[in-house]
Amino acid sequence: MKTKKVLTANLKPGMVSADAAYTFTNHLVIQSNTTLTQEIIDKLKYYAIKSVRVYLPEKEPDNGTAAETTETTETPKTEQSSHENSFTYYDRIRQSESFAAFKDSFTKSVTNFKEQLNDIVLKDSGEVVDDMLHEVESIVSKTRNALHLLDMMQCLRGFDDITYAHSLNVSLICNMIGSWLGLPTKEMRTLILCGLLHDIGKLKIPHDIIAKPGKLTEEEFSMIRSHPKLGYDILRPKSLDNRIKLAALQHHERYDGSGYPKRLTGFELSDFSSIVAIADVYDAMTSNRSYRKGICPFTVIATFEQEKNLYDPSLLYLFMRRTIEAYINTEVLLSNGEHGKVVLLNQNFLSRPVVITDTATYDLSRDFSVNITELI
Ligand SMILES: [Fe+2]
Secondary structure, eight states: OOEEEEEGGGOOTTOBBSSOEEOTTOOEEEOTTOBOOHHHHHHHHHTTOOEEEEEOOSSSOOOSSOOOOTTTTTOOSSSSOGGGSSOOHHHHHHTSHHHHHHHHHHHHHHHHHHHHHHHHHHSOSHHHHHHHHHHHHHHHTTSSSHHHHHHHHHHTOOOSOHHHHHHHHHHHHHHHHHHHHTOOHHHHHHHHHHHHHTTGGGGGSOHHHHTOOSOOOHHHHHHHTTHHHHHHHHHTTSSSOHHHHHHHHHTTOOTTSOOSSSOOOGGGSOHHHHHHHHHHHHHHHHTOGGGTTOOOHHHHHHHHHHTGGGSOHHHHHHHHHHHHHTTTTOEEEETTSOEEEEEEOOTTOTTSOEEEESSOEEETTTOTTOOEEEEO
């Protein structure tokens, strides 16, 4: 889709930003793919942002002012006040057309992926790997951007095939991080495969133990903890990039040396294993049953901030910043019951942005008496 830089004075509600816009102090004001409202345009003016790159409609002439896109009706963020109806942020995503397409594509892929993953254990990897990559690429093509993808994934929880859906999710998150890092296509494909195959060792563990809801016995626990080594043993003889094999072996290692199986520390880990570790934990956190209704991304980021010693710092910061930037201008519920809007991110405390309500401005990085509890 074509884009054009439009002076802020000429922006119109309904235009969709093609790039993010930052203040001169590098605070994010809007994320790319934001549908502009009058309120957002006023904010851009307030922060003296001179121009914004927006998408141009495909059929209309390039006159710099008309820019309605087909995406405006389904963009979940910012343009629709929750006060207008009782739908939550995630309800609106579930009702969008692009979610229906994503769900369809993901469901088909999980079914195919099940077969492919089992095939990899038994056969040579070449063709199967190409098929797997094709599945991931087809899902990614159904989403408008990486952040859109996280919201979609969040709305599609509840698969019983724990290992398969989880591996697919992790590969999609790896794809997202890889695109933020600007990896070339060949590297991206390797990273996606790291995500797809990281838990392959779990196929060697009885399903009842993997899916056991209650507390595990010591023996069961150590069996689960053997899956990185089991996965590595499956992949070792295959003609695959070594980083794919290492990601299976190392994705439970932690940057500070507290992980398993070998208690390796930061610099001993393959870069791709460090990416898979973050993607794996993010998916595990957001798929937690008690959060199925829709986890609050600020809570997830807060957990990462508390556990930051466990992950590669530069990768973790990139992941947190890019993830949370999607929620600028999003309406939220605060722990004191007030409704507000996220207006500025604190770069040093990403889980605690500045929120404005009808009556007050909360800088959550200073005021710890209030939290964001929900997206609305
Ligand atoms: Fe694992």
